[in-house]
Amino acid sequence: MNLSSSSKSPGSIGNAHEAAHRDPAVVIFGFWVFMMSDLIFFGVVFAIYITMVGATAGGPGPKELFDFGSLFAQTMLLLTSSLTVGIATVTMRHERSRASFLFWVVITLLLGIGFLTLELYDFSEMASKGGVPSRSGYLSAFFGLVPLHGLHVTFGCLWMLVLIAQVFTMGMGQVVKLRFLRLALFWHFLDLIWIGIFSIVYFGGWVYG
Amino acid sequence: MANEPSFAQHLRSYITGYILSVVLTLAAFAAVLTIGRENKSVLLLVALLGIAQLVVQLKYFLNVTTQREYRDNLALVAFSTLILLIIVLGTVWIMGNLAVRMHATM
Structure with a gap:
């Protein structure tokens, strides 16, 4: 990819901007820049969490609150959804039928909803044991980080619903394909963040909490 | 391609x-x-x-691989990782050091 190829001269900002919107490589690279800024955002919230491990103020900690069975199920659902969104990408890039593409998008959406359902169930279980955000600094940090990821997954699911609607109304044109490529990148990125969450938030918190 | x-x-x-x-x-x-x-x-x-x-x-x-056409992505990810590590490890280092000096248990 060559960024300068899409803009004829650095001086003509108007033209370069218009051209940048059409070049797929630039559009995808721009989305990478967004994801990396989102990564820094997550990183800061991770740092807050790490400094708050142990700050339970006498309230319930990781050993009382975490359910590793549910955590494992959530991890597998999200990881499998990362595979299915990848299969959807492959069917799109090799111009397979629209039905098979939509099938894999819908499977991904269902796995995402399954993940969110389990996560919300986990949060309600934690709340029933007294693990609410206002109980301690540790729990505030936990509920600042894990639901932030859940919120990202929620918006990814909404994005998929909108994309499915656009496939029907606009067809599988260049615009919709590029939007789907960015959605797939976003979805893979959320699984990367989840590796950090189960390793640091759950395992790290459980071992040191 | x-x-x-x-x-x-x-x-x-x-x-x-x-x-x-x-x-x-x-x-x-x-x-x-x-x-x-x-x-x-x-x-x-x-x-x-x-x-x-x-x-x-x-x-x-x-x-994200070292292939030529993906090199820009690799550079972006590597630089973001550097910034991320400075922020996260720096925070943990400073706050951990502070906790030790204040004789807190972490």
Whole structure:
């Protein structure tokens, strides 16, 4: 990819901007820049969490609150959804039928909803044991980080619903394909963040909490 | 994109990444559940398995490789990782040091 190829001269900002919107490589690279800024955002919230491990103020900690069975199920659902969104990408890039593409998008959406359902169930279980955000600094940090990821997954699911609607109304044109490529990148990125969450938030918190 | 890989090659890349990720996830869960209760150094193993899985998913799912056409993405990811490490490790270092000096237990 060559960024300068899409803009004829650095001086003509108007033209370069218009051209940048059409070049797929630039559009995808721009989305990478967004994801990396989102990564820094997550990183800061991770740092807050790490400094708050142990700050339970006498309230319930990781050993009382975490359910590793549910955590494992959530991890597998999200990881499998990362595979299915990848299969959807492959069917799109090799111009397979629209039905098979939509099938894999819908499977991904269902796995995402399954993940969110389990996560919300986990949060309600934690709340029933007294693990609410206002109980301690540790729990505030936990509920600042894990639901932030859940919120990202929620918006990814909404994005998929909108994309499915656009496939029907606009067809599988260049615009919709590029939007789907960015959605797939976003979805893979959320699984990367989840590796950090189960390793640091759950395992790290459980071992040191 | 002169040498566009075939449908099967593309699919195989995702499936390879998925299988490796499943294995690494299972290893991390098994390590914590078996020796995590008494041995805190299990987190070192969890960290290594987590980093391995990040690399696997970056390569097989997100196509961040050293190939020429993806070099810009690699540079972006590497630089963002540097900033991330400075922020996170710097915060943990400073706050941990502060806790030790104030004789707090962390």
